[in-house]
Amino acid sequence: MKICAFSDVQRQKKPLSLSHNIFLIMETIDWGSLGFGYVKTDYNVRSYFRDGKWGDLEVHTEETITLPMAATCLHYGQEAFEGLKAFRGKDGKIRLFRPEENAKRMKATADYVCMQCPDEDFYLAAVKKVVELNAKYVPPYGTGASLYIRPLLIGTGAQVGVHPSSEYLFMIFVTPVGPYYKDGFKPIDVIVDRLHDRAAPRGTGHIKVGGNYAASMESSAWGHDHGYNIVLYLDAKEKKYIDECGAANFFAVRDNTYITPNSHSILPSITNKSLQVIAADLGMKVEARPVAFDEMVTFEEAGACGTAAVITPINKIVDIDHETVYTIAKNGQPGPNTVRLYQQLVGIQNGDLPDTHDWNLIIG
Ligand SMILES: Cc1ncc(COP(=O)(O)O)c(C=O)c1O
Known part of the structure; x- marks a missing residue:
C-alpha cells in the first residue's frame, strides 16, 4: 500500500x-x-x-x-x-x-x-x-x-x-x-417498543447501513420520552422473538447457559461473538438461536452488548403495551456471569489478561 x-x-x-x-x-x-x-x-x-x-x-x-x-x-x-x-x-x-x-x-x-x-x-x-x-x-x-x-x-x-x-x-x-460507565457498572431499565420495527425480516438488519439507524431514531426518541435510554425490539413479523436491544445485541443467562438471539434482522455483533467464546471458556453452554420473548420470565441475567459499552446489564424489561414488567437483576446489581464476561473481555482488550484467542492487533 x-x-x-x-x-x-x-x-x-x-x-x-x-x-x-x-x-x-x-x-x-x-x-x-x-x-x-x-x-x-x-x-x-x-x-x-x-x-x-x-x-x-x-x-x-x-x-x-x-x-x-x-x-x-x-x-x-x-x-x-x-x-x-x-x-x-x-x-x-x-x-x-x-x-x-x-x-x-x-x-x-x-x-x-x-x-x-x-x-x-x-x-x-x-x-x-x-x-x-x-x-x-x-x-x-x-x-x-x-x-x-x-x-x-x-x-x-x-x-x-x-x-x-x-x-x-x-x-x-x-x-x-470517554469511559462508558462513569457511575459504575449498573443495570438499566429497558422498554419494549411494539410500535416501531428496526429492520424488516428479510431487509438490512444484518448489515451496517446508515438507513437502519435513521429508521431507529423515532423509536429511540419514543423510548426517551418514556424515560428509557434503550428500547428492546421484537421480530418485525410476529412480535414473538427478541431482536435487538437499541444499537446492541441482546443476551441472557439461564442455568449456566449464555443465550442470544439469532436472526437475519440482527446485526452480527463482534462483541457478542467474542462473549460467546468467553462464555464457553468460562465453562458455560452457549445457545445462539431464535429466543422467544416469553422466555424473559426465566432469565437470571440479561444484558445488551456492543463495542460502545461492551455490556450494559439489564435491570428490568418494561412492556408497557402488555402492562408487564420483568425484573431480571437481583437487587439492582449485575449478575455474577455478566460481571465475569465483562471483566474478561475488557481485560483482554486492555492487555491485562492473556489474549488467548489472538484477538488484539498490537501497534507500537
Ligand atoms: C444495531 C447494532 N447491533 C449490535 C451492535 C454491536 O456490534 P459490535 O459488537 O460489533 O459493536 C451494533 C454496533 O455496532 C449495532 O449498531
Missing part, C-alpha cells in the same frame, strides 16, 4: 515532537469526562475508487469532504460504516480489538448494497495508519477512555437513476471517547 501525504499535511507548521505533543494532549484533554462525542483529531485517511480500481491511501488533515449533489450515498443510501476501538495498555502499547472482523462486516454490508469495498489487507493497513498518526489521542491506560475508530464507505458517483455508483470513497476518522 502506498501512502500519499497530501499538500495540506505538508503545508502545516513544523510539528512539535511526538513526546511534546502527547504531553500537551495529556494536559488539555480530561479523559475521564469525555463523552461519546466527536473531538477533531489531527489526521484522517481516504481512498477513492475510480475507473474500476482503488487509489492509494491518502492522509488528510481537513475534516470535510467534497461530494457531487447527485452522489448515490445522499439519495439512495449507498453507505456502509463500522465502529471499533483502540485501547492503551499498561505497557503503553495500543491494542485494536478484532479489526479484521469489522473489515469482513463492512465487506458484507458493501456487497448487500452493491458497493465496491477495499480488501481486508488494505482496510487493516488503513486502520493501523490512522491510529498510528493519531496515537496521541489514544487515552492513557486506566482512564476507561479509548479511541473510537469510524471507517466509512460511500457511493460518490453523480447520478439520478437508482443503480450502484461507479465511484466510491472509503475513509476513516478517529475520535477519543
Whole structure:
C-alpha cells in the first residue's frame, strides 16, 4: 500500500515532537469526562475508487469532504460504516480489538448494497495508519477512555437513476471517547417498543447501513420520552422473538447457559461473538438461536452488548403495551456471569489478561 501525504499535511507548521505533543494532549484533554462525542483529531485517511480500481491511501488533515449533489450515498443510501476501538495498555502499547472482523462486516454490508469495498489487507493497513498518526489521542491506560475508530464507505458517483455508483470513497476518522460507565457498572431499565420495527425480516438488519439507524431514531426518541435510554425490539413479523436491544445485541443467562438471539434482522455483533467464546471458556453452554420473548420470565441475567459499552446489564424489561414488567437483576446489581464476561473481555482488550484467542492487533 502506498501512502500519499497530501499538500495540506505538508503545508502545516513544523510539528512539535511526538513526546511534546502527547504531553500537551495529556494536559488539555480530561479523559475521564469525555463523552461519546466527536473531538477533531489531527489526521484522517481516504481512498477513492475510480475507473474500476482503488487509489492509494491518502492522509488528510481537513475534516470535510467534497461530494457531487447527485452522489448515490445522499439519495439512495449507498453507505456502509463500522465502529471499533483502540485501547492503551499498561505497557503503553495500543491494542485494536478484532479489526479484521469489522473489515469482513463492512465487506458484507458493501456487497448487500452493491458497493465496491477495499480488501481486508488494505482496510487493516488503513486502520493501523490512522491510529498510528493519531496515537496521541489514544487515552492513557486506566482512564476507561479509548479511541473510537469510524471507517466509512460511500457511493460518490453523480447520478439520478437508482443503480450502484461507479465511484466510491472509503475513509476513516478517529475520535477519543470517554469511559462508558462513569457511575459504575449498573443495570438499566429497558422498554419494549411494539410500535416501531428496526429492520424488516428479510431487509438490512444484518448489515451496517446508515438507513437502519435513521429508521431507529423515532423509536429511540419514543423510548426517551418514556424515560428509557434503550428500547428492546421484537421480530418485525410476529412480535414473538427478541431482536435487538437499541444499537446492541441482546443476551441472557439461564442455568449456566449464555443465550442470544439469532436472526437475519440482527446485526452480527463482534462483541457478542467474542462473549460467546468467553462464555464457553468460562465453562458455560452457549445457545445462539431464535429466543422467544416469553422466555424473559426465566432469565437470571440479561444484558445488551456492543463495542460502545461492551455490556450494559439489564435491570428490568418494561412492556408497557402488555402492562408487564420483568425484573431480571437481583437487587439492582449485575449478575455474577455478566460481571465475569465483562471483566474478561475488557481485560483482554486492555492487555491485562492473556489474549488467548489472538484477538488484539498490537501497534507500537
Ligand atoms: C444495531 C447494532 N447491533 C449490535 C451492535 C454491536 O456490534 P459490535 O459488537 O460489533 O459493536 C451494533 C454496533 O455496532 C449495532 O449498531
